[in-house]
Amino acid sequence: MTFMPDKETEELSILYANRSAALNHLQQYEDVLEDIRKCISLGYPRHLRYKVFERRARTLLVLKRNQEAISAFQDTITALDEANKFDKEKRQKMRTDSKLMLEILNKGLTLAGNPKDPEPLKRKPPKPKLPGKNNREYPAASDAIQIDYEESRGRFATATRDIKVGEMLLVEKPHSGVLLAEYSKTHCQHCFVKCPILVPCPKCPNVIFCSEKCLEAAQKSYHAYECHIVPLLWKSGCSVTCFIALRMITQNKKEYFTKIVSELDSKSSGVYKTDDYKNIYNLVSHEDKRTKQDFLHRTQMAAFLVKLLEVSGYFEGKPRSKPVDFDEIKSMAVDDKHKNDLALFGGLILKNLQVLQFNAHEVFELQCPRPKPGKNIIKHTGKSVFLAGAVFPTLALFNHSCEPSVVRYFCGPYIIIRAVKNINKGEEVSENYGPIFTTVPKEKRQAELKEQYWFDCNCIPCKDNWPTYQEMTENYMRFK
Known part of the structure; x- marks a missing residue:
């Protein structure tokens, strides 16, 4: 479908019709309706339309959209008049079945539909929303943070109140x-x-x-x-x-x-x-x-x-x-x-x-390999895959720390940041530009940041020369 030289042809309409049949077997009913709509708009042959009209009618029944199903069954009966290449006995049977369904629907009887009660495939997650109030000046951010400015540091984010670990602080669509x-x-x-x-x-x-x-x-x-x-x-x-x-x-x-x-x-x-x-x-x-x-x-x-x-x-x-x-x-x-x-x-x-x-x-997504037969998927590790590049104007105002106070992830095109630790009122809310103290030594972090972002990092892990996890010994590990 993607590589067809002419996207406005009868051949493409047949491909959409065939795909709607496959999707019907996969119980992706909303997508069935969309493909049928597309195939008709592309000029699907009139002598074949009874097929997709009946498929649409029965799909609408499964979705319990009975009023629309009535119209679709009526379209099926009309289309059968043009199905001159269809076997007469089969055509008559489909006409009889369609009329019977119309009688049942018009009498207002409730149909059982699909016993599995399948849900349509969700192509994308719903648009994420901040749970609390938005910052009035920076609406992509929570009112738990504000953007401050200092001559030596430029703009940066700080907490307007105590922030608990896990709080969602920003949801932003890319510019x-x-x-x-x-x-x-x-x-x-x-x-x-x-x-x-x-x-x-x-x-x-x-x-x-x-x-x-x-x-x-x-x-x-x-x-x-x-x-x-x-x-x-x-x-x-x-x-x-x-x-x-x-x-x-x-x-x-x-x-x-x-x-x-x-x-x-x-x-x-x-x-x-x-x-x-x-x-x-x-x-x-x-x-x-x-x-x-x-x-x-x-x-x-x-x-x-x-x-x-x-x-x-x-x-x-x-x-x-x-x-x-x-x-x-x-x-x-x-x-x-x-x-x-x-x-x-x-x-x-x-x-x-x-x-x-x-x-x-x-912009990345988490991809998990399919488990082998008999294997538990939990044993397989996922990995972040670089999909796209984007610019997020509000997130761009957050400064870097080698020990960031937030983590970022994606929901479709939207970037979401959450607190990964408790942040006190007035403290800076920092993100991470790449090198992090837990895995990258100070000298390498400083060199990477200087080369790519043109600044010298003065975060606490850099000032105090914190060890990486690998360099830590049991004597330094303290948990509370």
């Missing part, structure tokens, strides 16, 4: 995120969840989605312009961070940026919103500390990305209709009408690349 290329055929491009039942892009074979809702959201924003440039981005070897720098642009219309460009250097006042580009623009970028070589490297990447933006049709608001290749990029002359746009958006992408170096996060 922008990009799935890694190797998961483009197994996970949703929009929300990053695994796709047991994929929805292909109707215009390209490059990505998949978990639902029509995610497909529609992507097509209305970034994927409209990325659809035909994704393969070139992957072939170029650019990192996921570079791709995020581009998506931070493509997910909004050109007019959005031309409207706010004069306000970018002024920090937002009032509510700190996740979808406000100004909040990303004003995150730490260490522009004043960069070398000429660093600027040259990032400027070259920004020039490549803004050229892709131009060829995608973004500046005109008209997405291109065919894939782009390197030869087309190389042969493109500078279009005078795009000079101002190239300068503006090239500059924004360059800024994005600098900001993302210090503020992007990995």
